[in-house]
Amino acid sequence: MSESVSDPLRYYAGNACATRNLLWCCAQAGVANFVFSSSAAVYGMPASGVADELAPTVPINPYGASKLMGEWMLRDHAAASGLRFAVLRYFNVAGSDVRGRIGPVTRNATLLTKVACEVATGKRKHLAIYGTDFATPDGTGVRDYVHVDDLARAHFDALTYLRGGGESVVLNCGYGRGYSVRDVLRAVERANGGPIPVVDAPRRAGDVPLLIADATKIRRVLGWVPRYDDIDVIIGSALAWEHRIDARTPRPTSGRVLEGAALPRPDSPHAMVV
Numbered sequence: 080m081s082e083s084v085s086d087p088l089r090y091y092a093g094n095a096c097a098t099r100n101l102l103w104c105c106a107q108a109g110v111a112n113f114v115f116s117s118s119a120a121v122y123g124m125p126a127s128g129v130a131d132e133l134a135p136t137v138p139i140n141p142y143g144a145s146k147l148m149g150e151w152m153l154r155d156h157a158a159a160s161g162l163r164f165a166v167l168r169y170f171n172v173a174g175s176d177v178r179g180r181i182g183p184v185t186r187n188a189t190l191l192t193k194v195a196c197e198v199a200t201g202k203r204k205h206l207a208i209y210g211t212d213f214a215t216p217d218g219t220g221v222r223d224y225v226h227v228d229d230l231a232r233a234h235f236d237a238l239t240y241l242r243g244g245g246e247s248v249v250l251n252c253g254y255g256r257g258y259s260v261r262d263v264l265r266a267v268e269r270a271n272g273g274p275i276p277v278v279d280a281p282r283r284a285g286d287v288p289l290l291i292a293d294a295t296k297i298r299r300v301l302g303w304v305p306r307y308d309d310i311d312v313i314i315g316s317a318l319a320w321e322h323r324i325d326a327r328t329p330r331p332t333s334g335r336v337l338e339g340a341a342l343p344r345p346d347s348p349h350a351m352v353v
């Protein structure tokens with residue numbers, strides 16, 4: 080998200096222009112049902128910190144704006160063409176496949192859970208906590224972390240719903256529960272069996288204090304039943320994946336991490352770029 084503040088055109092190209100082109104291709108191919116990966120970032124900073132799908136969409140960074148543009152194009156194209164859609168507004172996607180088959184290999188990752196696991200496995204020196212003076216219980220940002228396997232299941236359920244004749248729908252994908260940065264770090268330390276180095280840092284551009292899903296609608300409309308609504312399971316799977324890719328990536332004897340070492344290619348079936 081903060082990268083979208085410094086490089087907005089990249090995000091408008093990837094999320095707005097590319098979505099327009101994809102919708103055009105879908106129209107040519109006669110696609111009937113469309114599941115769109117949107118983001119909680121479309122809400123910006125909801126007054127209470129908890130957003131249901133009717134909350135105002137007031138993004139505060141170009142990432143959220145570009146995702147909202149995608150939603151608008153989809154809505155307008157659907158009205159004109161008869162396409163039916165499910166917009167899934169992801170909250171904070173985290174964790175890795177619980178069976179260890181797939182996970183993120185993003186270089187220069189910025190997501191809290193990935194960065195913290197890289198610190199725990201020695202790939203980074205420390206984790207910077209971006210902002211300790213937010214109006215939240217412990218002063219750090221609070222988010223709704225959803226396990227990637229539950230999110231994948233939501234896509235399957237959404238397509239099943241549309242194929243069964245369901246109306247177009249907008250759905251939050253989260254658990255409806257918030258964890259602070261420090262809560263997440265405590266879970267990383269539990270999974271790691273010891274503390275990880277942390278430093279306090281200034282707030283990051285484009286970050287909101289609190290963002291939690293009202294997640295009642297997705298359960299009602301899709302019958303979605305999450306299986307991994309547990310911060311220790313989420314972090315445990317993320318850390319296990321980090322160890323797994325380390326095992327595939329020989330390190331130099333000095334202990335220095337090799338830049339560009341042999342991680343799974345981002346387009347390999349074992350890689351997931353987030």
Ligand SMILES: O=c1ccn([C@@H]2O[C@H](COP(=O)(O)OP(=O)(O)O[C@H]3O[C@H](CO)[C@@H](O)[C@H](O)[C@H]3O)[C@@H](O)[C@H]2O)c(=O)[nH]1
Pocket residue numbers: 080118119120169170171172189190191192194206207208209210219220221222260283286290
């Ligand atoms: O090294 C880090 C990374 C993050 N954070 C904090 O951790 C929280 C979560 O940050 P991050 O994991 O980067 O996620 P968000 O910025 O909340 O954004 C994510 O969640 C959005 C949905 O809410 C998605 O749309 C975005 O793609 C995704 O980046 C925030 O309070 C950050 O300030 C740190 O303190 N240190």
